[in-house]
Amino acid sequence: MxxxxxxxxxxxxxxxxxxxxxxxxxxxxxxxxxxxxxxxxxxxxxxxxxxxxxxxxxxxxMDRYVLNTSLLSEHEQNDILMALQSLSAVKLPETNDVLEKLSTLFKKDMNNWIEVDFSPWGSQDSQRQIFPLLRQAIIAHHLIKFHYYNTAGEQSKRSVEPVRLLFKSKSWYLEGYCRNSESSRVFKISRMKEIVVTEVVCDPRPVVPFTDAEDNIMRNSIEVTLRISAQGAYRIFDEFAEQTITHNEDGTYSITVYFPEGNWLDSYLLSFGVLLEDVSPVHLRKRMMDQLDAIRSKLSRD
Missing domain, CATH: 1.10.10.10 (Winged helix-like DNA-binding domain superfamily/Winged helix DNA-binding domain)
Structure with missing residues (x-):
């Protein structure tokens, strides 16, 4: 309850x-x-x-009953309000009402100290509705359907019993039981399109340990080593864990990480542009060169 x-x-x-x-x-x-x-x-x-x-x-x-807010210290009252503001910032629909009522009972003005928006810059309002939509589906155990694009750029239609949302490495994922593959899966939310919450009610599924979910995400991953120029330091520290970074004597940086292989990886590596000085394994480097040749050919058309 x-x-x-x-x-x-x-x-x-x-x-x-x-x-x-x-x-x-x-x-x-x-x-x-x-x-x-x-x-x-x-x-x-x-x-x-x-x-x-x-x-x-x-x-x-009973007459003269008053909610005894003195049972909570000033610090505890502030902690409760700040926690609710954190939930309110992620757009949980009933939180604002509870926050307003608690603020009244505690006789405190609300200080909106946090704002969270999961959607990309310049995105439409429809994208901002994805999290409340998924949240409701998870709580009510409703089957959802959507189109999904994997790292190879392939599109598929999925029917999924949603379990929970996961946040990992600056990206949000949905964990759920995929009826198409008949197994637990993790889907990157930014690749989920045309999401529909159906009226089909599912039996609750057990939560998969986060380490298992991470293994699912990193399925078919390969070890990749990059060397990036000193001018790329801003991206290195934004996007890679400190233990994966080596600062070389010539000022460049070497990074060794695991990535799921596919079209997404090629695009990601190309996004470094002239900041990227080397990449291995060799087949990645060759594939990037082929893509650069294709890009050059397309852009050089009259």
Missing amino acids: PISRHFEIIYLLLHKKTLTAAELAEHFEVSARTIFRDIDTLSAAGIPIYSSRGKGGGISL
């Missing part, structure tokens, strides 16, 4: 004194039976809440 609903029930009763189970059920879009279970839970937790039948009856708090 969501703690936020428990809290909001108390908040509503503090301000409206008495509400019926039907009114609360309509407000939270749940059944009256669920509301009565909530009341039992709150009562068991020591909240003086009760229900009365008949005309004028309903669910109420």
